[in-house]
Amino acid sequence: GQQLNQSPQSMFIQEGEDVSMNCTSSSIFNTWLWYKQDPGEGPVLLIALYKAGELTSNGRLTAQFGITRKDSFLNISASIPSDVGIYFCAGQLGAGGTSYGKLTFGQGTILTVHP
Amino acid sequence: DTGVSQNPRHKITKRGQNVTFRCDPISEHNRLYWYRQTLGQGPEFLTYFQNEAQLEKSRLLSDRFSAERPKGSFSTLEIQRTEQGDSAMYLCASSRRDRGPTGANVLTFGAGSRLTVL
Numbered sequence: 001g002q003q004l005n006q007s008p009q010s011m012f013i014q015e016g017e018d019v020s021m022n023c024t025s026s027s028i029f030n031t032w033l034w035y036k037q038d039p040g041e042g043p044v045l046l047i048a049l050y051k052a053g054e055l056t057s058n059g060r061l062t063a064q065f066g067i068t069r070k071d072s073f074l075n076i077s078a079s080i081p082s083d084v085g086i087y088f089c090a091g092q093l094g095a096g097g098t099s100y101g102k103l104t105f106g107q108g109t110i111l112t113v114h115p
Numbered sequence: 116d117t118g119v120s121q122n123p124r125h126k127i128t129k130r131g132q133n134v135t136f137r138c139d140p141i142s143e144h145n146r147l148y149w150y151r152q153t154l155g156q157g158p159e160f161l162t163y164f165q166n167e168a169q170l171e172k173s174r175l176l177s178d179r180f181s182a183e184r185p186k187g188s189f190s191t192l193e194i195q196r197t198e199q200g201d202s203a204m205y206l207c208a209s210s211r212r213d214r215g216p217t218g219a220n221v222l223t224f225g226a227g228s229r230l231t232v233l
Contacts, residue, residue: 003157033221042119042206042224043158088157092220101146101210101220102171105157 006089006106013079014114021087021109022073029091032065032072033103037086046087047074079113086110117141119225121207127231128197135193136228140209147190148222149182150206151175158206158224164190197232204229 006023013019023032031050035043047058049065049072056063062075072089090103120139128134140147145166150158161180163171166187176182179197184190194201208222 003159006157031220035224040226040229042208042226045221045223048221090157101148101222102160102163103150103158103222105159107155108157 004089004091004104004106006109008109010110012112012114015079015081017079019076019079019111020073022071023089023106024071025091028069029093031092033090033092034063034074035088035090037088043088081113081115084111084113119207119209119223121225121228123228124226125229127233129233130199131196133193133195134197134230135191136205138190138207138225141223144209144211146210147184148208149192150208152204152206199232202230202232
């Protein structure tokens with residue numbers, strides 16, 4: 001099935017460093033979401049973006065919805081060991097009443113943080 | 116517990132056997148989704164219910180797969196005559212549409228049911 005192009009595939013960083021990952025698509029999405037998944041668990045929502053150009057923060061996380069509606073990035077500042085996990089971007093078609101929630105996911109970015 | 120609950124968490128079966136997974140969504144959510152995730156990949160959409168109606172099925176959902184949501188509450192996903200290629204994590208999610216201006220439809224995922232077919 002279709003998936004978004006997410007990069008990098010993996011990152012190994014030192015505690016305290018900043019992290020940036022991005023996601024691109026050949027199709028337009030009207031909502032972009034970022035999820036984190038720990039081993040053996042389901043994805044947990046981090047940030048949701050609803051408007052092109054929108055920049056949203058959640059604690060040390062900042063994400064932006066690209067103005068073309070075909071890309072998004074996620075930044076994590078001052079990383080800590082519990083940031084370890086797999087980060088997924090996801091795009092959602094439709095807006096308002098036309099959206100029923102189907103998501104298209106990226107392949108994920110595996111983040112390792114060394115203390 | 117107000118999260119999405121999935122059972123069993125792990126299932127090991129022999130090729131050719133049937134398996135069934137259950138999902139209990141968040142109680143006020145009328146939308147329920149099944150996704151499949153294989154190792155090293157993001158989740159892939161399988162099917163979607165609004166209340167008891169199954170409104171979309173992916174081409175990934177072969178005729179050996181059937182999903183039901185009989186009373187618009189819990190859902191089951193059955194795989195008949197399992198094959199080794201069915202080994203994956205099966206994720207359930209639920210949502211309700213935000214009545215605000217965004218009309219957002221944010222999915223909450225369960226912990227998943229991991230299937231291993233020997």
